[in-house]
Amino acid sequence: MTDAIDQLLLNALMEDSRRSLKALASLTGLSSPSVSERLRRLEERGVLKGYTVEVDARSFGYQLQAIVRIRPLPGQLHEVERQIIAIPEFTECDKVTGDDCFIARLHVRSMEQLDTLLDKLNSHAETSTAIVKKTPVKRRLPPMD
Known part of the structure; x- marks a missing residue:
């Protein structure tokens, strides 16, 4: 506690x-x-797991962020997860319940790069993409009381 x-x-x-x-x-x-x-x-106690820095991906040319909902085709779950892990532009990914199996954050330099990266998943999954316009709530702790 x-x-x-x-x-x-x-x-x-x-x-x-x-x-x-x-x-x-x-x-x-x-x-x-x-x-x-x-x-x-x-x-x-594992409460404090590490110390980190925040880096602005735009300083490396990544002008766009996307949230990608990913629904693997039947029998493709493990292959899709392997591909997500292998694509370094996916900077976060959660395996979730519901219609989609994964919700991931992707950083790209252009819309063309977005298409290229998502094309790698197309034979194994359906995707739905939203471009991030602004992040009004940065990563923070939930209430601890």
Whole structure:
């Protein structure tokens, strides 16, 4: 179970995973060694799984993001999953319940590249694609209370 200080630390790290122990200590009112110990315990319990950076894919020429719903044809589930994993422009993918088996996020440099990548799946799956215009809610933690 996490307490209010753990939650404050987690939220602070979600905003900026490079915050120093000193900054986290100042934010929580704890000493740096106490913050370090709390983070170590959160890591050991599997609550805190890693520290990461956010990179803007546009700086590498990926001007478009798409959300792709993927419905494998009968008997093609494992092949479709293998293909999704093999295409590096798929940056996230969830296996879901419902009519579609996968919902994936794809970054592409052009509409032509989008067509080329989706063509790789066409003999094994049906796809439905939506272009992302804006992301009003970035990745965040759900309420922890």
